Amino acid sequence: MKKEKKISSAFIYFFGSFGGILFGYDIGVMTGALPFLQTDWHLANAPTITGMITSAVMFGAIFGAAIAGQLSDKLGRRKIILISSLIFALGGILSGLAPNNGSIYLIIVRTILGTAVGAASALVPTYMSEMAPAKARGKLSGLNQTMIVSGMLISYIMDFLLKDLPENWAWRTMLAFAAVPALILFFGVLRLPESPRFLANLGKVDEAREVLGILRSTDQEADEELANIQVTSKEEADAAKNTSWSTLFSGKYRYLVIAGVGVAAFQQFQGANAIFYYIPLIVEKATGSAASNALMWPIIQGAILVIGSLVFLPLADRFNRRTLLTLGGIVMGSSFILPSLLKMMMPNMNNMIIVAFLCLYVAFYSFTWAPLTWVITGEMFPLQIRGRASGLASSFNWIGSWLVGLLFPIMTAAMSQEAVFAIFGIICLLGVMFVRLAVPETRGRSLEEIEEQGTNKHHSSKTVSAKSK
Structure with a gap:
């Protein structure tokens, strides 16, 4: 029943x-x-x-x-x-x-x-x-x-x-x-209730089965999932015993760890949070009106973010990850660099053009780098290193977010906004180069296929190193 x-x-x-x-x-x-x-x-x-x-x-x-x-x-x-x-x-x-x-x-x-x-x-x-x-x-x-x-x-x-x-x-x-x-x-x-996976890891199998019985359509479905949880938990426990921090940067894993952590770091150092945290102050500096009168602009940016995140859902599995990241990075970088070039050529340019380009940046960020960073880090790391590598990627992402939030007002006090955004634009384009050179495609590929790419990359680097000696 x-x-x-x-x-x-x-x-x-x-x-x-x-x-x-x-x-x-x-x-x-x-x-x-x-x-x-x-x-x-x-x-x-x-x-x-x-x-x-x-x-x-x-x-x-x-x-x-x-x-x-x-x-x-x-x-x-x-x-x-x-x-x-x-x-x-x-x-x-x-x-x-x-x-x-x-x-x-x-x-x-x-x-x-x-x-x-x-x-x-x-x-x-x-x-x-x-x-x-x-x-x-x-x-x-x-x-x-x-x-x-x-x-x-x-x-x-x-x-x-x-x-x-x-x-x-x-x-x-x-x-x-x-x-x-x-x-x-x-x-x-x-x-x-508590997560059935956590309960199973503690050996509370009956409690885990009870939770799954509430959540799943049939008892058979609950029992099958519980069996899978127990198998996976054992594999992860065995992997954790044989993994240390040095494992992340050794052999076949180095390539994948650098790729995943690099994407997570670039997502923040590209400057998105400078816009999200400081857009009223950016508008104030561009127009001369008080920042407290510019609070409609965050709502516009937030609406763009929400729409972009919804656009991503049907796009996620139709286009390669690297293609979307490349497209997003190029448009985002251009949105930062072009206003600086226009300001150099037309000193009397309306500064609201800068804000318009920032909206374009947010639009492309919202359905490329914003969600794809976490999709890629979720797909890229093999079981052996997944826990530590995911934690490392998340830490670098938060470090980037903190530094951008801390340094942006200091940078804009020392130089023009156009110059600061141009620096972020260059970082966006460097992120595109990183994706093209160092990040494997993960869409539609199993963890084993992705791990094999790391193995091949490791063997290739060893061959090149041997030849250079």
């Missing part, structure tokens, strides 16, 4: 997705809060402090993402997501209660909040994939990206709706409002 489902898959997807929305909200909310904070605390001429406050979340996320996997293996995916949501809520409230001119306080609080952001970015997709049936997992990378950018768009809309409050209340309310979706996530996840 078929068991009555106590929890619908729609409920699980909703709260799994809500984790992405919360993650996106905390990433995006400072975009609108910053102009009011700068005025309230007189930070307009303090680019280093501005960069440190903005990038503190990303700095904390480096550590949150790094430790989340190990903690979740000990305490469970669900428990760490619950703890992260409480840190989200507390961090949002404490940010809103920052003492006047309390820059150090706000940096520390946002760094702690960032650990929850990093943990959520790593664990929510993992939990969703372990709860979902196999046939639904292929869409999760794109779906998670859609939820994150939707969270960013929600934060931009909230910033716009709150902009008419007194400036000392506006930015505080924007930051504190993060507690609302955090608490919704907490109470939603309270109703969810």
Whole structure:
């Protein structure tokens, strides 16, 4: 007799997705809060402090993402997501209660909040994939990206709706409002069971079977999946025993690790987050109008991001990964470099042309580098090194995000915006060269075929090295 489902898959997807929305909200909310904070605390001429406050979340996320996997293996995916949501809520409230001119306080609080952001970015997709049936997992990378950018768009809309409050209340309310979706996530996840994979790894096979029985259509489907989980868990445990950090850069794995980590790093160093965090200040510098009057621009950028993430879903398996990354990188690089060239040739050019090119950048980023980075790193790493290599790629991605958030206001204080964007444009084109030279195509290829490419690359490099001696 078929068991009555106590929890619908729609409920699980909703709260799994809500984790992405919360993650996106905390990433995006400072975009609108910053102009009011700068005025309230007189930070307009303090680019280093501005960069440190903005990038503190990303700095904390480096550590949150790094430790989340190990903690979740000990305490469970669900428990760490619950703890992260409480840190989200507390961090949002404490940010809103920052003492006047309390820059150090706000940096520390946002760094702690960032650990929850990093943990959520790593664990929510993992939990969703372990709860979902196999046939639904292929869409999760794109779906998670859609939820994150939707969270960013929600934060931009909230910033716009709150902009008419007194400036000392506006930015505080924007930051504190993060507690609302955090608490919704907490109470939603309270109703969810633990991941069956985590339960099976602990030897709680009966509990894992009970969870799968609730989630899957038939008992046979649940039993088959449980058997697969047990086999895979044993393979991963055996792989972990024979893997160290030095394994990542030895022999046939070096090529794949450099490729995956390189793509993750380039995604951030190409400058996307400079736009997402600072677009009101960019518009202010371009037009001379107050940044607090430019809060419609983040909404436009957020809408472009959401549309692009939806465009990606049908494109994902129709075009090669390298083709989409190449197309995106070339257009993104051109969108940064062309305004600088036009400004050199036409000094009196309308500076809003720069903003128009930034919209073009965001459009192509949203359906190429933004989602494909995580699709590629999910497909590229063999089982033997997957855990460590994925963690390393995620860490480099967060390091890039932190550095861009920290350095952009410092760079624009020292040189023109056009020059700064031209530097990012060159990095975009270097990313295209990296993809063409160092990244294997993963679409439609098994892990074994991808690993064989690494083996062939290793043998080729050994042959060349031998010939050169």
